Amino acid sequence: MAKLLIISGPTATGKTSLAIKLAKKFNGELISADSRQIYTGLDIGTGKDHPKNIKINLVDIITPDQSFSVAQYQKLAHQKIIEIQAKNKLPIVVGGTGQYIDSLINPNKPTYSIKPNHFLRFFLNRFSTFQLQKLYSFLDKKNFDSLNNSERHNPHRLIRKIEIKLSLGNNKNSPPKIPSFDILHLSLTAPTSYLYPRIDSRVEKRLKLGLLDEIKKILKKYSWSDPGLNTLAYFDFKKYFQKQAPLESCISTWRFHEHSYARRQKTWFKKREAINFIDISRPNYLKQALELTKKWYNLS
RNA sequence: GCCGAAGUAGCCAAGAUGGUCACGGCACUGGUCUGAAAAACCUGGGAUGUUGGUUCGAGUCCAACCUUCGGCA
Numbered sequence: 001m002a003k004l005l006i007i008s009g010p011t012a013t014g015k016t017s018l019a020i021k022l023a024k025k026f027n028g029e030l031i032s033a034d035s036r037q038i039y040t041g042l043d044i045g046t047g048k049d050h051p052k053n054i055k056i057n058l059v060d061i062i063t064p065d066q067s068f069s070v071a072q073y074q075k076l077a078h079q080k081i082i083e084i085q086a087k088n089k090l091p092i093v094v095g096g097t098g099q100y101i102d103s104l105i106n107p108n109k110p111t112y113s114i115k116p117n118h119f120l121r122f123f124l125n126r127f128s129t130f131q132l133q134k135l136y137s138f139l140d141k142k143n144f145d146s147l148n149n150s151e152r153h154n155p156h157r158l159i160r161k162i163e164i165k166l167s168l169g170n171n172k173n174s175p176p177k178i179p180s181f182d183i184l185h186l187s188l189t190a191p192t193s194y195l196y197p198r199i200d201s202r203v204e205k206r207l208k209l210g211l212l213d214e215i216k217k218i219l220k221k222y223s224w225s226d227p228g229l230n231t232l233a234y235f236d237f238k239k240y241f242q243k244q245a246p247l248e249s250c251i252s253t254w255r256f257h258e259h260s261y262a263r264r265q266k267t268w269f270k271k272r273e274a275i276n277f278i279d280i281s282r283p284n285y286l287k288q289a290l291e292l293t294k295k296w297y298n299l300s
Numbered sequence: 301g302c303c304g305a306a307g308u309a310g311c312c313a314a315g316a317u318g319g320u321c322a323c324g325g326c327a328c329u330g331g332u333c334u335g336a337a338a339a340a341c342c343u344g345g346g347a348u349g350u351u352g353g354u355u356c357g358a359g360u361c362c363a364a365c366c367u368u369c370g371g372c373a
Contacts, residue, residue, distance in 0.1 A: 071335040150342030
């Protein structure tokens with residue numbers, strides 16, 4: 001079975017640099033699983049400070065005014081995996097977008113074939129959560145009743161469910177058939193007390209690198225309502241640029257958003273199966289990653 | 301040293317005339333998730349500066365002390 005190496009983990013754990021090391025050792029090529037680095041122009045804020053001589057697939061593929069989603073990612077990433085394997089190289093998927101990674105591991109989700117209905121969304125986005133609940137309950141009482149508390153209050157999820165319900169019969173495209181791979185999934189992790197200071201100093205670093213100038217430049221072409229701008233490090237400065245908040249408060253808001261993002265990522269990966277967790281606060285973690293990979297790679 | 305103001309969770313902060321063991325927000329914690337995912341949601345714990353007093357009952361009134369801020373010296 002064709003091999004696929006996955007490197008995941010919360011933000012600021014050094015996924016990319018580990019991936020680059022392993023790519024060199026095992027003749028690999030990288031594929032990003034990062035829902036924000038796909039956007040051109042969002043460079044400093046999304047951390048595209050990779051070495052120039054390293055090729056990373058699925059970075060900079062669309063502009064900030066375009067929308068993107070898992071299903072598209074799944075298709076593109078899958079193509080890349082096949083291409084790389086055909087070159088007799090090891091594909092290495094690296095990134096922190098858990099949902100994107102899941103789409104490659106458990107690929108055959110039927111609802112991926114149901115496309116977003118932007119016309120419908122335009123209207124439903126004006127509905128209150130309560131109205132969405134009523135509507136979905138009317139359309140599909142059984143499924144509505146089975147929703148848990150957090151789904152029930154989540155307008156995005158309710159809209160998607162309504163969309164799926166209403167589109168039945170229209171989207172007949174069968175879900176893409178994605179073969180299964182021989183996967184090694186390494187997931188970097190660390191206690192939050194170790195992660196937060198790393199995040200904080202990276203925040204400072206990105207400001208020094210000229211994040212605010214980058215945002216200014218982006219705003220000349222794109223607007224705050226564009227999908228790409230709904231990204232940490234960017235929307236946190238909306239109030240500053242609109243003169244509704246001082247710079248300092250935007251920076252600390254951004255920092256806190258990064259913290260909770262890291263927490264959400266940890267929660268996501270924690271529950272996944274077949275993951276080898278590697279605690280980067282341990283001194284020998286690189287060696288551990290290397291050995292796990294070597295062992296897996298040499299078993300054929 | 302004197303005068304004034306203030307002290308409610310890590311931070312901000314509400315609390316008419318004393319009366320459900322105190323509203324919120326941020327942070328922090330745990331979780332949800334299948335074409336918005338760096339998104340969008342759900343959940344949890346924690347507080348009345350100290351010591352006395354008045355009162356059936358005090359964050360709320362009184363006194364002293366401590367701390368902070370402002371002003372005068």
